[in-house]
Amino acid sequence: MEKVIVEAEETLSALESVFSKFDVDEINTVPFKGSWTAGQLTEHMILSNSGFLQVINGPVTETDKPADLMVAQIKKDFLNFNVKYDSPKVIYPEDKIYHQPELMQNLKQIREGISEAVKGLDLTRTCVAYELPGYGFLTRLEAIYFVIYHTQRHVHQLKNIYNTLNSN
Template sequence: MEKKAMLKEMEETMTGWTEVLSSFNQEQLNMVPFEGSWTAGQIAKHLIMANFGFLEVLNGTEGETDRPADQKVARIKSDFLDFTTKMQSPDFILPKAIDYDKGILVSNIEELRGKLTEVILSSDLTKTCLAFEMPVYGYFTRWEAIYFVIYHSQRHLNQLKNIAKN
């Protein structure tokens, strides 16, 4: 398990988010690309809500881990990077159907990047996060929770790139 590789993947993912999100103008950001889809702004807001929630988990109550700290990473990656599978967001991180400000969203993503970097560099990633139990997965170690953030972000970055193409 390598913190440098984790940090690099997180940085590349968040840079991708900033670049693609910045490519939208304000009107495009809030335009529904096709029926049943979220706008680019809603996707970004969902990501921000979910990932800031995970920051609370990462900085919350912790416990000892009695299994490999990266045990669930391969499953998380497989689940979230399978773009053929449609997923449902939990209600508490559903974005409102409103107009979003691109500058605020980009700023939130940059803030998120900084806070994730801090956790990666300064925390014991082998500890189990006890503040929130993920449906299906159970409790994550910090290592797994950070990779959840990375792969969840990559999943939605793919979605954002598809919207940007249209």
């Protein structure tokens, strides 16, 4: 359990750290054709991770499978940077001007919420509030690893955005 606590903290802190490097004018700059801005990418992470936090803290049932059954598949899917995924509409960021302090505050609240969940909940229970397409109902442990690997994927993308905007 200590491993998941450390991984979640390190990953969510990395997202905050990379995002904090952007200058105010860079947050809403499209770095290259087909890309989100840093603000949009961060908003996508806030929408996704806050949704998963609600699922993790939501209704659960007994689990009839190993609690970590889908973790390896989630990792394989999200850390394959050669594959591009389309975001579900519900977590698709608006095309608007984003403000760094507000986004940073939201990231911090989500990191703290995930930390509390990992430390205080039975991670072997199955979350029943949302069935994830392609994965089914996840255990709390799998849901936390979804947050970790999905966030790691987007930290990678955020670094690419940063490097593109600062390569001149």
